[in-house]
Amino acid sequence: MNSFVVFFRQIKSDASISAIVAGLIAVTVGFAGPVLLIFQAAKVANLSNLHLSSWIWAISIASGLTSIILSLRFKAPVITAWSTPGAVMLISGWSAYAYSDSIGAFIFSGILITILGFTGLFSSFMKRIPYAIITAMLAGILLKFGVDVFVSLKQLPMLALPMILGYLVSKRWFPRYAVVTSLLLGLLISYSLGIVNLEGARVFLVQPIFTKPTFSLSSLIGLGIPLCIVTMASQNATGLGVLRADGYNTPANPLIIATGAASILFAPFGAHGINLSALIAAICTGKEAHHDPDRRYIAGISAGLFYLIFGIFGATIVSVFAIFPSELIIVITGLALFGSIGSSLTSAMQGEEKKEAALITFLVTLSGISIAGVGSPFWGLIAGIVTDYMLSGDLRKMFSAKMFLQMRGKHRRVG
Template identity: 35%
Template sequence: MRLQAIVAGLVSAIVGYASSFTVVLAGLRAVGASPGQAASGLLALCLGIAVSAVYLGLRHRMPISIAWSTPGAALLAATGPVPGGFPAAVGAFLVCAALILLAGLSPWPARAIAAIPRPIAGAMLAGVILSLCTAPVRAVVDIPLLAVPVVLTWAILVRYRRQWAVPGALVAAIIGIVAHGPANGLSGAALRPAFELTAPTLNLSVVVSIAVPLFLVTMAAQNVPGMAVMATYGYTPPLRPVLVTTGLASAAAAPFGGHALNLAAITAALTAGPDTHPDPDRRWIATVALGAGQLALGLGAGLAMALVLLSPPVLVIAVAGLALLPALGSSLAAAVTEPEGREAAVVTFVVTASGMTILSIGAAFWGLVAGALTALLLHRRTPSQAVPAEDPGRELTSAATREGP
């Protein structure tokens, strides 16, 4: 049974890594990271996941899975180049880590995140990842010989082995890259993993464009669903210690290029379920194995960056887009399912998906602002909230109620 839990943890590490490392590399490269800096960021994130998962698993004896913020990486990819280059982005990563740590030390940031209407939060995430999710379509048009086998592999595995769909698409992409020869060479990446320290700089527009939206999507699209998944299997992880741990790990990873760490959602379902171990009190073994597996995978960060450099950029983004399709579906559902607030969610989605930049601040922040303003504009008080002007006895009634019978 212990071996079963270890295998489940290793499988969850492989699935989590293979399904979204291309999103991480694409996001880091988009905000100005060199190939070496992007590989360093991936390695730092893997090390942060390993340390956090092992510590939390041993400390709390729960299958608390940790992952990098995939929606956050998608946000970086959609944001693109920022004023001040990658050092300014690293400064924003540190600010985001500080916000996560503050959320763990004080209850009010988590309450503020919970106060964001669910449709607006879902619409912002959907707007952020929309351009990435259209990449498979562009790839099929631009490079059909490489992209069509990738998409077909993904579609077949979604039908029969959903959890292996994105890793299978990645394998198909690697086979296609090798078969068609290198496109860009390996000059930009070293196969041996290495940390590259980037001195952070603080730029107010970059903090507003990256740090604030990165914190919001990490909390709303990762930590909250992660808690929900754990509750499904009967666990109630201590959220504040988890946020403190991931905040500290994020701060340690940021100078080396790591953007953010958080509770896992998808891999949490792989480690917390009954298939991991029949005894719920022993499933924490899987998260310790996940940490060890993630560390081993992190040692291949240089090779992962080399594969990205070998492939046409649109193919890498296409694999990332396939990985983000489930997130797009769930975020769109959250945005439009509830009739109340639908207009505000649509405004948030449209502004965020536009990719516009005002005052050097990216579209994700402006989408959130536009959605909030629309919600306030369209807000209607319910009859129970309204006080009829023609009811002069209401004050007397209220006073009598306060005084008692």
Template identity: 40%
Template sequence: MRSFVPSSASPDQPSLIQPVAAGLLAAIVGFASAFTIVLEGLAGAGATPAEAASGLLALSVGQGLLGIFLSLQTRQPISIAWSTPGAALLMGVGVPHGGFGVAVAAFLMTAVLIVLAGLWRPLGRAMAAIPLSLASAMLAGVLMELCLAPVHAMAQLPTLAAPILLAWALGWRFARRYAVPIAVAVTAVIVAAATPVPAGAWALAWPRAQFVAPVFDWLPAIGIAVPLFIVTMASQNVPGLAVLRSNGYKAPVGPLFVWTGFGSAVVALFGGQGLNLSAITAALCAGPEAGPDPTRRYLACVAAGAAYVVLGLGAGLAAAFIAASPPLLIQAVAGLALLGSLAGALTAALADERGRLAAVVTFVATASGITVMGIGAAFWGLAAGGLLLALERR
């Protein structure tokens, strides 16, 4: 894998403080903002608390090590992350027939598709040909129910939910980047004060990787794998590449997809839904926040990777925190974290007037939550919108 030095590199050799600080900030914000979504997504796909903790551990350590390796290999700020939209998708598809093993089989299928996208250019071109409006509408349909959770929490648990929503709103106003971590911290305090911890919950606190055997029940597995692949590519890998290119880096696209695909296959066997390029915290590591010298910003991703490995050791504690919390309260925090994603998905879905009706059909069908032949609504929403768009264009 070849390294690339941006033409705008500065001859100065600045301190390591700025890139390391940017990397640590990216890891902490990324983990704290989304670990609840990951755990809820795995639980929504049928994982036990121990399997969900194992999945979070595998994802954290996997993305940390892979980010360090790729950044050192390329001398570019290659940020690796779990797919937050993918975890949100799992929250919406429900437990497949056959249990969590079927979801693990779907994770492996998704990993194979990502590897093929890196090795076989026609597949990559086919993915690029899927209209952004349809992929965004499918994601918005999945997120819709989740983003209603704060409203339901206010109706059913007002005394517990109100402080969380207020903390998030104040964080959004005065420290936007930390709004969700602030809400998570307030939730932890409320849970500690108001919820008795079950006797077996803290048994999860020490992280343990747990092998999960895949169950290849093809129809339900494909119904998860195809939408997960599309969401991962459209919502994570493509924007992640755009962040790198906008900061002057020529990323080796094929090898990056191959490596993230192989990494996804490894973490899938321990319950993780997959690894991909970061699309949210990548800007912290690739932009000016990581230092004035573009040739040294890869150090931010090395620092972020090391932080993710350390944070992964708290995966069991995070799972114990989730197990001790009222489910609706955790869903409310996850919904707050996903409001920005919902807004972005709806904006992208409805931006092109020519395909707007097809996008609305995709959104409505996905949000319906239907399951036909064991295949979830996300797949059928994309199929319905694609069929209408094809009819319109012909």
């Protein structure tokens, strides 16, 4: 009992408005855009509104619980989310499989991810990636959101300009609350301009639906394995990179195991995959959440709690976000990411040794290319790693050793 009281007091002392708001903004951004992919995928699979609500409930509750548990366990802002590239993949090919077979494929994908966490293969891969390449990848992911802040000046200047000015003024006098001030100012201006339609909000509680999974070879191969690959490559790798870029050396294996287990447990309710977040995680891991890195874990707990609240209302929560202008979401997201963009660019270009590899990583990631359903962050990592090996000379050594072993093997067979 005493230990619980001490634990609660520590959380209370570490809590801050900036960290709590960072968690709220992160979850808001997650629902404002990626959740619409869930609606598109549901149409492809001809899901009922009840199944759709259950699906959103499942991914929200799973993300909320894992964010809270992992943030508390490691005292770091560990933010999880549903697999966005996985949802894109479902849009393109879900109609070929029965719903219960898809649930089986979701479970299979979660099992594969959990195995990768237990074996440590993913952790070993991440440890071999130079820090400059990781931060360059992060910069490539985030830069577009910073640019969009100023693109919004053309689309809705009456809203975007005051939000930017409010952020800058607050940054000068009370920097911890700069994002909060900009958000409140944006809400006030949106209401005064009459571009907030409060009548459009419709909120209902959701009733989760359990679906008994079935397993078919075609769905396991055509859906389960690709879902695992895109989730690990496009989400977990970049999500861990965000943590590393902001100085959090949280062990990778427990994070992967936790997200894999959550994917398995919530798959029968519709969850297609839970993973580490990259974009919204950067909102919580940067200086805007709190100047003290040791107190930013509160942002992870905050995000988890808002996930749980939003998840209870299921699909209808989208109607709440629909009442706000898209420019408000775009501007506040970019402003919240300013600190992470600046620090990741600085870290990526600091040393001369890795600068070329970091630059190529940044450009490939920024390009937005997608190959075999895997997004540009993964290919940016690969491009940076290959460039680093080629320029450092390690690639030649590797080929020489491989050729030597092959020649030795041939010699033995001939002998």
